[in-house]
Amino acid sequence: MTASRARSPIAAGRRHSVGVRPDGSVVTAGIPRAPECRVDDWHDIVAVAAGNVHTFSNTGRSHTVGLRADGTVVAAGWNGDGQCEVAGWSGVVGIAAGWRRTLAVLENGTVHAAGRGREGACGVGAWREIVAATAGDWHSVGLRADGSVAAAGVNRKGQCEVAEWRDVRSIAAGYLHTAAVTASGRVLAAGDPSSGVTRVSDWRDVVDVSAGSYHTVAVDKHGRVLATGDNSQGQCDVTSWRDVVSVAAGSTHTLGLRSDGVVLSTGNNDDGQRDTAQWKVRLR
Template identity: 75%
Template sequence: MTLSRTASSTRSSIAAGRRHSVGVRSDGSVVTAGIPEAPECGVGTWNNIVAVAAGNVHTFSNTGRSHTVGLRADGTVLAVGWNGDGQCDVADWAGVVGIAAGWRRTLSVLADGTVRAVGRDKEGAADVGTWSEIVDIAAGDWHSVGLRADGTVVAAGSNRRGQCRVTGWRNVRAVAAGYLHTVAVTEDGRVHVAGDPSCGGVAVSDWRDVSRVSAGSYHTVAVDIRGRVWAAGHNSHGQCDVSSWRDVVAVAAGSTHTLGLRGDGVVLAAGNNDDGQCDTTKWQIRRR
């Protein structure tokens, strides 16, 4: 199968969870920021990694535990961290071209455009077995989103705030999923949002020339083609204080913090740093 798009958002060099951040270095090793002894930060032996994903934790969950996922160049997948729902059971995966991690759940896009999921499925967010021609995926807390090669979008899982109402979207090139909202970038650089408006959905209607987007628990972050960063939504920890960032090529939104990858490989961070998840400025990682 020849797909018209590539899994760009799922091949990220940076990822933000609830209490940790993850980055891929140019040599394929992985660096984390957060609580050093936390299981989700146990990536010191990983190698040959080309993309990472950080499992978020439901904002109101009584546990701070999460997980980290890494995609290797050979199409296999590694995972460490909390595995209470089997979200780290990825050892038998192969032929993977993209990954995403949500709350107690891990997703992957295979080279043939199909999708696999492990972990929590109480809300139906892992019911992706019938999806086809998928080139990009995103994992929110209770829902999953897939971008088809034709630019349309599918979603599965909780729709309590309308976060799965994406069937009318067209000409989409990237997707992201947060706690109760879904975000998409169209081919002309505009942004679609579905779900809870308190997550910044209302404030993105005037964003233009967007190249990449990420959804946190209650905020939305995007970078435009000039390397400027936009943010909307809750800013209780300063996670939206990114307007001064420049030369950014990728962004990642966690629960209450935001990361930005600059063109020179430096990773910027804003927001909650209670666990050291924003201690990333000394990183030097690859540009993707």
């Protein structure tokens, strides 16, 4: 779920995947007529985010968000809680999409939120000096310029217990867990043990991390990919991947962006969300 750290060219939701082409247009994989895949008229996009719902949710509805080069934002898909009401936003440098929620990091270090506010995950108005944000199903996480981390929303599994984290450079939020990469390449994690949070401390030289519903994926400085947590759909079958520069974990599938712009995929493909073999995606 996205992915989205600050500005990612790939994103994975529950039933769809999204990528930014080199010309700034957007390509999707999933159900062709689904609202979240209606992005044909988008242009000048530099980053995407995909809304997500966890594996056992009774709805497959989600949304897609795009960041334009001029700092404005577009959105398509399910808007039941106003998560797509982003047309007035400007000065945006980073985006994130969760279940029923969209976040935007602004140039001045503050964060906008649109969508469901009932559980507190949109309670980001007091955040300052934020350089990246990520949205899980029920919680939001922000990375400050000094490497510390803020969180808001449901904390049922301890996924918001990040106040002591330091020297962080990348963050990711899943269904009930949070992961982060430190400046030294170590991975920190909090939340639901079934998502692999107790098994990432041995990872080294990590440069990027992403959190799915119940799995965690990372890429190291050598372009190799690591994964842990639920593998019931093969979403952690990434050991053969090489030359990867970025990863995106969806609900039950995983994407990897190779250094040549090719997008690899593994895991669930019930809705065609893994049909990325013909993509050519821009790099960061």
